[in-house]
Amino acid sequence: MKYFVTLADQAEIDLAEADGFYLKISHDLRDRFWDDLNSTLMRLAENPLQFQERYQGNRIVFLETFPFGVHYFLNGKEIEVFRILHTKREF
Numbered sequence: 001m002k003y004f005v006t007l008a009d010q011a012e013i014d015l016a017e018a019d020g021f022y023l024k025i026s027h028d029l030r031d032r033f034w035d036d037l038n039s040t041l042m043r044l045a046e047n048p049l050q051f052q053e054r055y056q057g058n059r060i061v062f063l064e065t066f067p068f069g070v071h072y073f074l075n076g077k078e079i080e081v082f083r084i085l086h087t088k089r090e091f
Contacts, residue, residue, distance in 0.1 A: 003045050005072075005079045014084040018068065036063045037084075040070060048072070048079050062087070 007015070015037075022030040040063050044051070051061045060069045071083040 003048055003077050003079050005041050005045050008082040011081045011084050033066050036065045044079060048074055
C-alpha cells in the first residue's frame with residue numbers, strides 16, 4: 001500500500017531554516033541534504049509503520065546522513081509530517 005506525504009506549515013518552516021543554513025555553507029551540501037530528505041520521505045511513503053511509535057501515536061524517522069528527525073503521524077493513507085527537527089540543536 002502506497003501512502004502520500006503532506007507537510008504541515010511548521011514542517012515547511014523547519015525545512016526553510018535547514019535549507020538556508022546549508023546553503024550558507026555550500027550548494028553541494030544543501031543538495032545532499034535534500035537528496036537525503038527525499039530518499040527518507042520515499043522510504044516513509046512505502047511503509048510508514050516500519051518506524052517506531054514514540055509518543056501519542058506519533059512516529060519519527062531519521063535521515064541517513066544528516067541529523068534530522070521527521071516527526072509524523074498517520075491519518076488513513078496520509079502521512080502528515082508535522083515537524084522536521086535537528087537532533088543535536090540546542091534551543
